Amino acid sequence: MDDMNQKFTSRTWPESPEKTTLEGKNKFLGFWLFLGGETVLFASLFATYLALKDSVPSSDHYLAADMFALPLVFIMTMLLLTSSLTSVYAMYHMKNHNYQKMQTWLLLTVLLGAAFLGFEIYEFYHYVHDYNHTFTSSAFGSAFYTLVGFHGAHVVVGLGWFILLLVRNAKRGLNLYNAPKFFVASLYWHFIDVVWVFIFTVVYLMGMVG
Amino acid sequence: MSTVAQKRGFLAVLWDYLTTVDHKKIAILYLISGGFFFLVGGLEAMFIRIQLAVPDNDFVSAGLYNELLTMHGTTMIFLAAMPLLFAFMNAVVPLQIGARDVAFPFLNSLGFWLFFFGGVFLNLSWFMGGAPDAGWTSYASLSIASPGHGIDFYVLGLQISGAGTLIAGINFLVTIINMRAPGMTYMRMPLFTWSTFVASALILFAFPPLTVGLFLMLFDRMFGANFFNVSMGGNTIIWEHLFWIFGHPEVYILILPAFGIFSDIISTFSKKRLFGYAAMVFATVLIGFLGFMVWAHHMFTTGLGPTANAIFAVATMAIAVPTGVKIFNWLLTMWGGSIRFTTPMLYAVAFIPSFVAGGVTGVMLASAAADYQYHDSYFVVAHFHYVIIGGVVLGLLAGTHFYWPKMFGTMLNETLGKVTFWLFLIGFHGTFFVQHFLGLMGMPRRIWKYLPGQGLDLFNMISTIGAFFMAIAVLVLLYNIVITQVKNVRVGNDPWGDGRTLEWAIPSPPPYYNFKQLPLVRGLDPLWIEKMEGRTEMTPAEPLGDIHMPNNSFIPFVMSLGLFIAAFGAMYQIDWRESGGEEFVWSLPVLIIGMLITLGSMAVRSLKDDHGYHIHKEELMDDTDKGGKE
Amino acid sequence: MKNGLKKWRFLPLVAALAFILSGCGEPFLSTLQPAGEVAQKQFNLMMLSVAIMVLVIIVVAIVYVIAITKFRRSKLGEDFIPKQVEGSHRLEVIWTVIPIILLLILAVPTVALTFELGDTQGMEAVDEEGNREALVVDVRANLYWWEFSYPDQGIVTGQELVVPTDENVYFNVIASDVKHSFWIPAVGGKIDTNVDNMNTFYLSFDGEKAQDADNLFYGKCAELCGPSHALMDFKVKTLSPDEFDQWVASMQEAGEQEEPTFDDETVARGYEVYQEQSCIGCHAVSPTQQIGTSQGPNMTTFGERSYTAGILDNRESEEVMAENIKNWIRNSAELKPGNEMPVYNEDTLSDEDLDALTEYLMSLKVYSE
Amino acid sequence: MATHESTSANPKVNYEYRRRKARDEMRMQVTSFATMIFMTFIAFIVVIADFDKYYAFPVLLLLAGAQVVLQLYYFMHMSHKGHGTAALFLYSGALIAFITVLTFLTIVWW
């Protein structure tokens, strides 16, 4: 117990704080395993999307190549990629036991993530209003919004998670109890980015090609 | 939590169980609720068999029959067999690897309560307008067309309990990877631990496709999506794939732990090390791996085309090889051993031929061109009850008798145990052997009634009689349990006398911290090694020291309860929207309140630090062997 | 199965098994009494696999029985400590390799037959004039009833499939509402009728074996499709190729008839009731109707049906048939729960009208007299 | 059970070395980030340039694969030791993911 709240300096801080305690080690491994499961979860969604892509009831529905807005997607990609880097910076400072810098970089990550989310919402709005492409308008619509929306929901969860961690630990500084939590949350954030790489490639880019 | 055993009031005990994070108590929770659902599923099976006893019977109506059959399959697989296996995994695996607890005690409890509330939700359908009726496979065209809320109960109930299962799976994986005692290398782990490990890995990868499938169906049924609506571009085959990508690994999730239980029992009561241990481990992993490559053998008649059918047929047959390796290794373990026919051993011995019979019909089914004949006939029903009952249920019954002393500190009556065994075995073969022929004689499965004059009457009658034998066997077992607990004769560490693995080195039931000092493991079957050197206990690997323990928590219960409540809201908002906002106005608020309860308790969990507590060295020293009375 | 070389060792066993098993079931229903090339090939494959499985079981049983009789503790004594053997490489190899060989023996014919049965090329073959050579039947499964259409002949039947013997018949199958599965156990394995797409396969009906089954095979729905899935039976009437051609001709002729005329007064009244009650709205009486456009089975040949609604046996006598029809019209909801036909009670349809209607329905014949 | 797994007997000696190592690694991270951005550019250009799909698809998938490897190995530190089990499970997941997608592209039809 005492170990948990033990105060560290950047000199006494262990090299892998996320894996120093048994709790941390368990959390770390458990979370990686969870990501293995998530891989299959998203694969199932991707597979469903690919099977239903452009599958619409009649020819007056828009297809992928007719409506996807590449500039928007490009901006979103840049935002999310950058947020991945900022969270790497945060973990860099976490490992150096520099709590303040870690907070700053995480905050930046949250802002970038929120911006991504904003664009995504706008993008959906655009498809709904300009192309009548909705969740219920066709199987294609259902599959599209479900896949991209699941990713979006992961972004929301990731943001909420970061915010909760930042708020809860605002005044506490780093210790071996919360370091694994920050680390795991940032793993999650990277995984969201991994998924997005496939979304922009498979859904948008390949969708535009045909 | 006090270390001193004392008589406590019922409410105190109840509260203890509602909040416990102790894997041994969670095991008991799994055992009780899984056992209850087994009785429910069994009762449903009895209704099915009574209806089919004679031709053109009207014991139950057509709609009710479909509900019974769906709920029988769903309950047995998701709410009986899996939780019962989890009961033994929880009770035994941490002990077998010499751990004080599982990796995530809190999540362990959460996993249980999610399963429990999901199961209760599913079964409430009986009282709330009708149970699901599209088969446990719930194929999309029928389940989308099915009126009422039956399928919604199925979707939401399985979604909730599935989340619990996934959590339990991850928990076991991390436990086994990270929490092994000093010296407990991977290749020294007992087979039950190994099979738990592989089954948990299968859970990790098999449940996400089910989750996705259920989400798609949920969106279709509740929020107007069109995944399976052909006229809107949907495709029902997607459901079939997703379901079976999950469904086939699922059957190995069931059978592998049972294999593990049998491996330990056979080696224990043959007084012999498991023959070909390394091959057994390898075969277990290989079965797990191949389990993901074969799902389309359930879809041979869907029209995937001969190429796909041929590939999946051959892949499926391949699984016979590692399974055969296991069968022969069991036989060779007994060979040259000193076999004692205790009740658990009787089950193990009966399991071998029963499962082989079921397995070889599996290989027959894998022969795609011939499966065009077997598919969706009673031949398939016979196959899977042979593997499931001849494998999984016999394993569970064996495990119940074998681990009962470790879990409860009392020994089930052996005579009654043997009575149960023989009744059940006879009933089982009587029920299902003839079903092979029924299938070949042209009887489709999932039929509410058959008409006379098709030559199906006699075998159906035999089958029903067999089912009654099984029911009586189960009642004898229940009686056995009651009198055993009433008599309450306590037993020591190793009541069977032949124990080989770590769980038999500590009191029955173990103290709540399991091992006062972590044991030093020096090889496979560590207790046996010590016994052969004349000791009765394990050599400790560490000096006596403080033990860190997790705190009890009520949050898992509340978190699961929130989802349970939210599920009602999600379901009745369909009616709310259909009525144009007139009726069921409470549905949306209920959905929101439920979600808030869950999210709120998650927030509480993450905002409130919970570092657990320590049992001090001094306390442990006073506590010599008091644990048995907790 | 063309692997004669590998097969011979099993031949006696296969033959014995086939002999025993073929005693099982009814010839019109049982897969164990195959009445067509497809079913026969599947049966042979089944028997090959059973033989392999019996072999496996025998081997396991021998080791098993010896193990559990020889090594009992009650015989060996409590103090006997068995040798803690680790394993045996040689044995491991043996019980890996032999099953692989056995599986190969099964896998090769399995793959061959899977491709053979999946080959519906024959459907496309045409003669010099561009007419299709083989008979093609479109099957449409509806909640608890079946519709069969012969696109090249331009005719339709409901509930009863009529086929010529001893030639390949090709099927295109699809479902209207939910998924069903098309299965004639004695004649060959099933294929699902999906809602998404057309599936194709073929069967052939053995003329001689058909006689054992009174030229009438049972067809079943093999996919859970709702309350009356159990009762979604259909029947298959087999005719010799010549008879079949005559049948087609008379069906086509019936399709050309204009307003029918009636000698019998009751029948004439029945015809009127049929219009008044708008039975005609769901049940066409012309065989040229397009498939998939009707809400109920086509009635053109109803007087020749061996079963009413696929479940009530008409074959005993005219009276029984009349009873069945009345029973159906009055109680269809109980006879097939959840089926789509409305119930007609005394209020909506008087007893006299019902009698007339029955007479009329029984008069609907095109081929037999 | 919060046992320390002390990384070094003498943290002071270790400290400078660790700092430097972390800095070097951070530099690697930035490099891989730049690479990822670059690859994203190429991917978008391939699409805007309207290449034939038989050419574009493999390139796009290759780029995506490379990006993911960078994410996993650098951003998520899978290149560090102690990630063996994590990698095993992730790759098993990826294998099943691949098979799932493959089947949905081949045998879910119409």
Ligand code: HEA
């Ligand atoms: C515990 C559950 C369990 C287990 C272990 C198995 C094991 C196997 N199953 Fe089974 N199966 C089910 C549960 C299970 N099954 C269920 C529930 C269904 C129906 C679902 C539904 O539709 O509702 C089903 C359906 C099912 C089908 C689909 C049938 C259809 O619907 O048309 C097929 C087809 O290939 C199949 C095959 C197999 C095979 C090849 C094995 C193999 O793993 C068996 C391997 C074992 C042996 C072969 C015996 C031992 C081996 C030897 C002694 C070595 C020598 C042997 C040989 C050389 C043959 N199963």
Ligand code: HEA
């Ligand atoms: C773990 C899985 C499992 C188990 C253990 C069982 C056990 C049994 N099953 Fe199972 N069964 C399935 C899984 C299982 N089944 C599945 C997946 C299906 C397919 C469903 C579908 O098609 O969708 C199926 C379908 C199925 C059918 C086919 C229905 C149909 O296709 O129309 C039949 C018919 O005989 C049947 C019979 C039985 C019987 C007699 C038992 C017996 O072994 C049961 C023995 C237990 C008892 C008899 C309990 C007795 C207890 C009491 C009597 C006391 C009751 C008291 C209280 C409640 C207080 N089952």
Ligand code: CUA
């Ligand atoms: Cu149609 Cu079952």
Ligand SMILES: [Cu+2]
């Ligand atoms: Cu399977």
